[in-house]
Amino acid sequence: MMNRRKFLQGAGALGGLMIVKPSVAFSYAANSTVQYALLGCGKRGTSVATSFAKNTQARIVALGDIFPDQLAKGKQHFDEINASLGFPAIDDKMTFHGWEAY
Incomplete structure (x- = not known):
């Protein structure tokens, strides 16, 4: 007892x-690094994802957008952010464009 x-x-x-x-x-x-993707590399999505990347331990690893020019701008932007944080650039195989980019 x-x-x-x-x-x-x-x-x-x-x-x-x-x-x-x-x-x-x-x-x-525990859950060492959260990896996430951004679908839609326009102003709002890029702004939110940039804040998330700079203020958390999470890391952006993939991008998708309907428009190839927005996708290219987003990749350049996030490659610079990843480099400043000590992460590798986003792999070209992890960038998707078109209507079925999800």
Whole structure:
């Protein structure tokens, strides 16, 4: 039969593990890097994705747009951002244009 003291000790130990970073508790980085794609390289999408890239650990890895000129501008822009953050440029195989770019 468990008494109150043993129960509280066990609950306290479990609660302590819950506030420790996963990388410390389990010796690996949880969800180390989020990778995302931007569909639509116009002003609004580029602005939001730029803010996201600069202010989070996430990294943009793919682009898609209906218009090839917008796609080229977006690739140049995000290649520069990735370079400034120490990430590689977006692979040309990961750029998609046309109506079925999704």
